[in-house]
Amino acid sequence: MPIHNILTNTGEWLHGDGPHSQIVISSRVRFARNLRGYAFPGWAKRAERLQVLEAVKPRVEELPEMADAYSVFSQDLSVIEKQVLVERHLVSREHAAKGAGSAVVINRSQTLSIMINEEDHLRLQAIRSGLQLQEIFQMIDQADSALEQKLDFAFHPELGYLTACPTNVGTGMRASAMVHLPALVMSEQINQVIQAVNKIGLAVRGLYGEGTEALGNLFQVSNQTTLGEKEEEIIARLQKVIEQIIGHEQNARQILLQKKPNTLLDHVGRGYGILVHAHSMSSKEALNLLSFIKLGIDLQLFPEVCRQPVDQLFIETQPAHLQKGSQRKLAAEERDVLRAEIIRAKLASFPKPEAGRLKWTRPEQGEPEALE
DSSP states (O other), X not given: OOHHHHHHSOOGGGSOOSTTTTTEEEEEEEEEEOBTTSXXXXXXXXXXXXXHHHHHHHHHHTSGGGTTOEEEEGGGXXXXXXXXXXXXXXXXXXXXXXXXXXXXEEOTTSSEEEEESSSSSEEEEEEEESSOHHHHHHHHHHHHHHHHTTSOBOEETTTEEOOSSGGGTBTOEEEEEEEEOHHHHHTTOHHHHHHHHHHTTEEEEBTTBTTOOOGGGEEEEEEOOOSSXXXXXXXXXXXXXXXXXXXXXXXXXHHHHHHOHHHXXXXXXXXXXXXXXXXXXXXHHHHHHHHHHHHHHHTTXXXXXXXXXXXXXXXXXXXXXXXXXXXXXXXXXHHHHHHHHHHHHHXXXXXXXXXXXXXXXXXXXOSOOOOO
16 A cells, blocks of 8 residues: 555544544554564664564564555655654654664554564554544554564563563553643643642653643653553553543533633634634644634534544644645745645634534533542
8 A cells, every 4th residue: 555545544543433532532552572682773783673674574564454554664755754654643753763674564544553673673553543442452462462473572571571661661562542631721720630640650741752742732641651560450540540531621621611611712712713814824833723623613612523624634734744745845934824724724614613502511420530
């Protein structure tokens, strides 16, 4: 499958139809694996990296999930194409920096991607819309087990899977959920939530993971412990915490709706007004304003049919997507102009947000549990 198919078709996780998808954008599980007897990619010489690639790539392509997959060597991708895959959360920023000796295989629905010779010999990643941690764990575990039958993974009976970074030793698993928390940000509760999550051994990061900013009120919540816990225990604990965060965001929305409806209307209205009239817009500003349009859809200020176009804009207005669509490299000012043009065109059919439509039905449940 050529990269054109990846670029012109949004992956399953961007459809926004998974459980709790109003708040949970996506769930992701990643496994780190290495071959026994080979140096980790960061220490390996070119010849050894190529040996690993030759041994691993055919086995990955043989997986049933990879029928008609997109499979490519890193050196055959342009800088922009690599960045597109980063913006789609299909490869890491670290893998995008790799050249000869690395590759990626992505399935047709863009729910499973396997990076070869990133920080580790293998990085398996599954991603789906909404809160589906259990489902994608089963999916990636199945692929991992199939590969382990054909490849000799580096494993220690006491430490578990051996990885390039000591913080991944053990299960080699990182599970995360990307959550949209505008009400917690607006009500200035987000720092309390982040501190509570950190205290129970989980991490809260930005849009593209460690070291990145939480743009568009989007946060990634993930496990930090990989040693001493079983994969199923980590998934169950993270699932419980995400459900608690969902409850706190729902509660914050309900309170804002009851006590500060004009604040909600103002944020959504300003966001809409700027987006439909602006002729130049940075990536950061676009994400932050689109966040309020997404909240407006949840509050029924816009019809439900508007949800998928807005979700797509979160990705389509990223720098590499704009340049790939234009088929040329764009200066920052050109990207800002094109981004605003695309947003104006997509929002042209949206109705104006009117106070009379403001409504949100919180699911029947009690007060949100304390994060623990």
